[in-house]
Amino acid sequence: MWPIIVTFIFTMLSGTPIVFVIGLASLIYMLISGLPLELIPQRMFVGVDQFVLMAVPFFMLAGNIMNYGGLTKRLIKFCNVIIGNVRGGLAYVNIFASMIFAGITGSATADTSSIGSILIPAMKEEGYSADFSAAVTAASSTIGGIIPPSIPFVIYAVTAGGVSVAGLFLGGIIPGILIGLFQMALVLFYSYKGKCPPAINKSRRLSLKEIHSECRDAILALIMPIIMIGGILSGIFTPTEASAVSCVYALVVSLFVYKEITISDLPKIILSSGLTTGACFMIVAVAAPFGWVLSAEMVPQKMANMILSLTDNPNVILLLIIMLLLFLGTFMETIAAIIVITPVLLPLAANLGLNPIHFGLIVCIGIYIGLITPPVGICLYIASTIAKISLEEISKAIIPFILLSVLVLLIVAYFPSAVLFIPNLFLR
Numbered sequence: 302m303w304p305i306i307v308t309f310i311f312t313m314l315s316g317t318p319i320v321f322v323i324g325l326a327s328l329i330y331m332l333i334s335g336l337p338l339e340l341i342p343q344r345m346f347v348g349v350d351q352f353v354l355m356a357v358p359f360f361m362l363a364g365n366i367m368n369y370g371g372l373t374k375r376l377i378k379f380c381n382v383i384i385g386n387v388r389g390g391l392a393y394v395n396i397f398a399s400m401i402f403a404g405i406t407g408s409a410t411a412d413t414s415s416i417g418s419i420l421i422p423a424m425k426e427e428g429y430s431a432d433f434s435a436a437v438t439a440a441s442s443t444i445g446g447i448i449p450p451s452i453p454f455v456i457y458a459v460t461a462g463g464v465s466v467a468g469l470f471l472g473g474i475i476p477g478i479l480i481g482l483f484q485m486a487l488v489l490f491y492s493y494k495g496k497c498p499p500a501i502n503k504s505r506r507l508s509l510k511e512i513h514s515e516c517r518d519a520i521l522a523l524i525m526p527i528i529m530i531g532g533i534l535s536g537i538f539t540p541t542e543a544s545a546v547s548c549v550y551a552l553v554v555s556l557f558v559y560k561e562i563t564i565s566d567l568p569k570i571i572l573s574s575g576l577t578t579g580a581c582f583m584i585v586a587v588a589a590p591f592g593w594v595l596s597a598e599m600v601p602q603k604m605a606n607m608i609l610s611l612t613d614n615p616n617v618i619l620l621l622i623i624m625l626l627l628f629l630g631t632f633m634e635t636i637a638a639i640i641v642i643t644p645v646l647l648p649l650a651a652n653l654g655l656n657p658i659h660f661g662l663i664v665c666i667g668i669y670i671g672l673i674t675p676p677v678g679i680c681l682y683i684a685s686t687i688a689k690i691s692l693e694e695i696s697k698a699i700i701p702f703i704l705l706s707v708l709v710l711l712i713v714a715y716f717p718s719a720v721l722f723i724p725n726l727f728l729r
Contacts, residue, residue, distance in 0.1 A: 308326050324591075351459050353540070353541050359541075361452075363544065369561070372522040372554065372555065373402065373419070380394040382515040388499045389492035394420065395420050400448060401522075403444045403448035408452055409443050409446045412444070413439055417435070417442075421688050429497065435684040436684070436695055440699060442672070443706065446672075447473045449529075450547075451470065451473055454470060460644065461647060464658065467533050471534075471724040472661070472723065474723055525551065584640065592641075605649040619715070627670060630669065631674045631678075632671075642664065642668075655717075658721065662713055663714050673706070
């Protein structure tokens, strides 16, 4: 097992793409153990041959159609009408728009790039500092993987085996809302301290006609998450089917109502979504034989025994798990981290008596915080690039937002009834 561990750590620290890190570790194990190499492609196929994984490309495609089709900018205009006319208004708009956008795409990187490309320049123009503008955008984008639909929840459900995707979706509602509210509270604090500029149009009250016009223009985008979540809760369609419905809905609205895209735009939209999906599925595929290797070497059981040898206090064990998740999220790609660590920690979670849905929320939120944690956080890179600042600048500004996200993670971990009452209510 040691050659595999050394290979994994060395290749990861050398900057090798994670898909090759995981694949090479599995290959070395097969060679050392004398097992047939045919096992690798067989396990790779089994890893991606999951119906629920079809939700991933559909949600990504829906997000891209929204961006090209004008739904995203209409959501932002709507949020600006609702809460943009106060001190720090655009920061509130950024967070509120991310909460709504999260209910459609399920992706933090899509949130950062689409909302950030519109709001970061607008915030800088209105007098916000570039580092604060980028930090708010990156931090609020993590809500995209928590409020349903959520791609990380789909990946966890597949990896854990037999966990309800609908239950995870419903369980993510409260944590996502809490993160958004806590971030708004931080913006309010900064506003009182004078760190947020007053709204440019504060002196001009919007007429009812203007408010009605913006709300009417955004209504088709706003009801999209309602259709998806409502359809899942009512049993009309599964989460996977909901992802396909979201694509069809976004396409119809963009083509025939807003008319901001044409049939000729579809190839580039599909290609962009396909490239992102392909990268995601490659990680899922190579992680399948790696998970088989971990099981063969009884790594999950050994990890559980090691942690239990340190302490038998459930609260301390849970804290150690959270620290491990935050560490992994900082240095590993999100989907890869979920796939690698879930089978390792599941037996330990079972020993603690954790509900699989509750544990899934802890795993996904803990790792997802890594998207905004230096030095690897991909959302930091996207936001800092849009804002034209260095990674060091955004890293300083993001720290308070990271602490708030960790606080929400602790609430989720130690007060499960606060987040599980919705799944328990609808999935009895």
